[in-house]
Amino acid sequence: MALRDEATQVLSELVGRPAEFHDGQYEAIEAIVANRQRGLVVQRTGWGKSAVYFVATALLRRQGHGPTLIISPLLALMADQVAAAERAGIRAESINSANAAAWDDITQRLAANEIDVLLISPERLNNPAFRQTQLPDLLERLGLLVIDEAHCISDWGHDFRPDYRRIGGIIEELTTPILATTATANQRVVDDVLEQLGDDVFLTRGPLARSSLRLSVLPMADSPTRIGWLIDHIAGFESSGIIYTLTVAAAEDIAAALQAAGHNVAAYTGATAPEERTELEQALKDNRVKALVATSALGMGFDKPDLGFVVHFGAPSSPVSYYQHIGRAGRGTDNAEAILLPGAEDERIWEFFATASMPDEATAHAVLEAATQALSVPALAARVDLTPTRLELLLKILAVDGAMQRVQGGWQATGEPWHYDAERYEHVAAQRVVEQQLMLDYQATQTCRMRFLSETLDDPYARDCGRCDNCAGPWLTTEISDAARSQAQRVLAQPGVELAPRRMWPTGLPNLGIELKGKIKLQAEPGRALARLTDLGWGPTLRELQDPQRPDAAVPDRLVRAVVEVLADWDWAQRPVAVVAMPSPNRPQLVTSLAHAIAKIGQMPYLGALDWRGPVPTPAANSAFRLAQVWQRYSVPDQLRHDIASAPETGPVLLVDDFAATKWSLTVATVKLREAGAHGVLPLTLGTV
Template sequence: MSPIDAATTPAASTTDLRTRATEILRELTGRADADFRDGQFDAIEVLVSDRKRVLVVQRTGWGKSAVYFVAARLIREGFGGSAGPTLIISPLLALMRDQVAAAERAGVHAATINSANVTEWDDVLTALREGRLDVLLISPERLTNPNFRERVLDPLLGATGAGAGVGMIVVDEAHCISDWGHDFRPDYRRIGALLASLPADLPVLATTATANSRVVDDVAAQLGADTAVIRGALSRDSLRLGVAPTASPGHRIGWLVQHLGDFTGSGIIYCLTVSAAEDTTRALKDAGWDVAAYTGRTDAEDRARLEQALKDNSLKALVATSALGMGFDKPDLGFVVHLGAPSSAVAYYQQVGRAGRATESADVLLLPGDEDPDIWEYFATASMPEEEDALTVLGALADSPAPLSVPALEPLVGIKRTKLALLLKTLQVDGAVDRAGSGFVTTGAPWSYDAPRYAAVAEARKREAQAMLDYEAGQMCRMRFLAEALDDPTAHDCGRCDVCTGVWWDATVSADNESGARKVLSGIGVPVDPRGQWPSGMEKVGVQLKGKIPTDERVAEGRAIARLTDLGAGQVLRSFLAEGAEDLPVPKNIADWCVQVLKEWGWDERPSVVVGMPSVTRPTTAGDLASGLATIGRMVDAGSLELTRDPGTPDVNSAFRVKNLAGAFVVSPGTAAAVEGKVVLLVDTEVGSRWAMTVAGRELRRAGATAVLPFALALRG
């Protein structure tokens, strides 16, 4: 669709605007009788005709995306005197995929630039420059990337800040802008400065479903003094809410194993941590349930596949962390269960709002645990920068003659990688550091620790945590409680929750189901899922691999002793494999765990040959592990694969990781002779993205191995 020349387009009346907007809405929904809900056209008119800034606070499923896609198309058609493309800042990849699909239904040509589609960026930018793109979706992290700012943002907005070239800006999930929002993200702080640099008559739409009055006031103030706020009722009458008594993880997972079938349709089981999601998935799979894990460790390609599987009802549930949250759109989602409570009632409302959007009834059950407050405290502490840490990082960067990556900086400052990455993000938004290639440098700008601000946010988090405990206590209607937490003036008793009508679920759990769940939680041996598909866009990085990995070139499901984030064995492995730790043979306690995992591995056919992965950083550990397992298991030691080059860092996206690994592994003639017609145990010290095992295992399969079973000491992430 090409924009109409705004200079030759007469101003449209409200009637003309509404008529055309309704036509676009009907294309978007595919319904000839579709009409706007209360507030939708009001927001569109303020954006398109008045060219003002609007904050929309409406419940999930109300149709916030319809507002910005209809407005985007009207603007492209010349209504309101502008015909530029719309820039949408959106926080999650799942949300972007759904939004691109929705845009196409409305005749809006949309594309996204994010970390998962790097190979497509050039094509997207070409389409943008040539005027073939109506909507560009970006993640807030892009705003802190110098290359993105130079190549995309400055030309789109106009290098002088005049706003030339852009027709509207949309900030989705706008509560993330606010320090007081339940899901504040440092990258969103860039947005306030960005909007302040743009002309007042550039339309800006901010949307959220989860903002109380304090957050609304804060976001509206950052948007501008003249911001119009359109706010609706937030209660969800379709949801049947309940809270079970606090119980142990084994009891709760055992209950799920026994009662997952009591829930209608397919749904989401939310967990507070990656390890909890993966353990719960394993227990449910062992019991025969068709479920899958969806966490921050799940790659973009797998996320898209899993989201579609849930939408198609080919899975009973996704067992997810908050990585599956804002924007995931399955209107007929039948249930949401939480194994562990989020740290605020507002965050809980946001997640349960996934259910019952287009159904008369959906079940929402919270299974809290004693460990919940400790997990809340951990995440709250990790997200708050500490002054001493910040000064240490700034000092290390200032002393370095070259940019430092997160892995390079980690041993210099003694801060764990996840916390360090978040601290660098905060310092970057504050203007104290900036990216330089794959590393960071100091900008030289003065920086001071905003202690009052962080103290106020910490106090707000404590109040939110107490409110969540009050919700669990059940002293008032569950839905009324959540609506009042969002300052909804229409809050009312729902007449459906367990407080209003009594317990609606079967609370029994058999001893066998509970003990089975406890066995999964207490045991060692973590499955390592095989890769089934190559990353998209490989041909654009010069590698001719695409689509599904052929069955005869694919590795089987593998095993690791534990995750590095697990307690117990995970912490022992974390210390032994730490960056900078001495390269030593495998100690006896870890060797005993290896034997136990191998004994309990229910493989179809026992491996008879061991092949080691070549290691650049831990050759002694890797070699000793492979030869030791061969000896203990009475298997042939076929040596290690050979490296043709250093495959580089794993801290890149999937496409570039595979590019760096392709052709890096060689099966020597002696190893090839040993593996031909045999089941191979492919051994490494740790597994992260799984691409190294996938590529190396492919070489062994092509050399004649009938199956390749990956094994590692630890699973990273």
């Protein structure tokens, strides 16, 4: 049988009906199977990139070649691919954190040549057991390597992941065919990936624009207006869709507002439990919810051909990221909406996430010096002032550079010299600034929006779409009903966020000269904050108060009224009997006036403030360092101690502060108050993170 006939037969089995190849699909398969080439496929989502590597796998296996290794970024994508492979009789398995009990069986079946496709995440390449015991044999027998979402290989990619850089080392060792696939790559990324793949590499590239999409931008900067617009308009969108936000707090706020208005939506974020994510994804696929209000946690790998709309509440930081998101809509429909509702806070959020992913040279060397022996992430965090998230990212970067390795018991420096590649990081940082400006240009352009995005991705097929709000004229209004605006404002104005008490001392405190470990014996009760700093309602007001350029002043009356609402809704076990203030070197009027106001309204005695000894440090990033900054700094003045001991009523005190980030200041102050005789401590702050 001719190769094309055989390939078409496999394709038909894969899709479950007689099928023919799209332009470029068979040519890529032929290059892999007949010519043993390496290649890059850049095609829009839904074109059929997975069909290329599954059909190629089936043909290579029939020729007696070894299994295919697919490196793919998300477990959800892996599950869909395994199901698709089984339809064509391809035996596929994945190794991931969710199926650890099956690893031994999968390993045995791989050794017995009973698995055709193994799917792993790029992070699996950094697992010591997999890297040392399974990967060498697998690479020796490999028939095909597939690098899915290959833009992640490149530093220039919008979703660059350090673990993807390990693939470069694997590529150099292999003589087998390699297929890299992506839907989002500009020419810079294409050139970078092609260079990493080596010589004699084929490139398949098609038009990125999706004719079903209708792009529009509605400039409404304030949050109540944008949420009100969603309340009024979401029911009119076809099918179901996704409302993307830039932060977890925004996703939760918008979902709450839409739910209160009677819309069937749910929040989906990085804080959503894995099992709940799976259920929510299926609910969206089955149209059992109108929309998921999601962060980028609902990302690569989600597949719903009839997704009817993608709305962005806040703009992503690059046109490439934006294109990838909207590309999930309209794959199997004639019409789909892609609507951008930019916000005034977008650029501030872009800057935060951009700086979070950049390694700092001094901090990197400090990590290497600390990890002369195997240390866990918490233990390293007690030696280097980084949050766990940033520390783990830095460890991955150092590991890919060969200076750090993951070992039994944690992470350890390899002893290899490490050079901070300042030029590379400066280039990446500069490119991100360019991308952010392009996103602003997209919002302001008077030309075809789809053409703008396509040209940004260096699509040689870029042309006017004839459908966007610039080509066809706007069809959506920015007007909203008074009822929708009021509903949005009511939800956003609802005050109150729980402050969960710290229950355990940070790991590794003895390294900082503090002999504390284990459970905190004198804990605070669950507290309350007016709002998170990232909330869409009270967040902007609280961020203004936190501005170092803003002079200290008494708390505004409207904040007092909102705090009183928090107190009225607080389901404490026992009402507080007195008010105590935290010492605030930066905002003493704000904190003291708030404490006095609450004491007066609640008819409780104000007992004064704790003392602070020593200079005021710049708050540390991680728990151990922050605790070290405040440990032994707080004390209870004699008069306050006397008043606590002689209080006519027995009960907790209300401990008032302005902002709580790590909550270690409140934790230490609680210990001091409890040691002074307080029967309980209820923390209350204006803001939290």
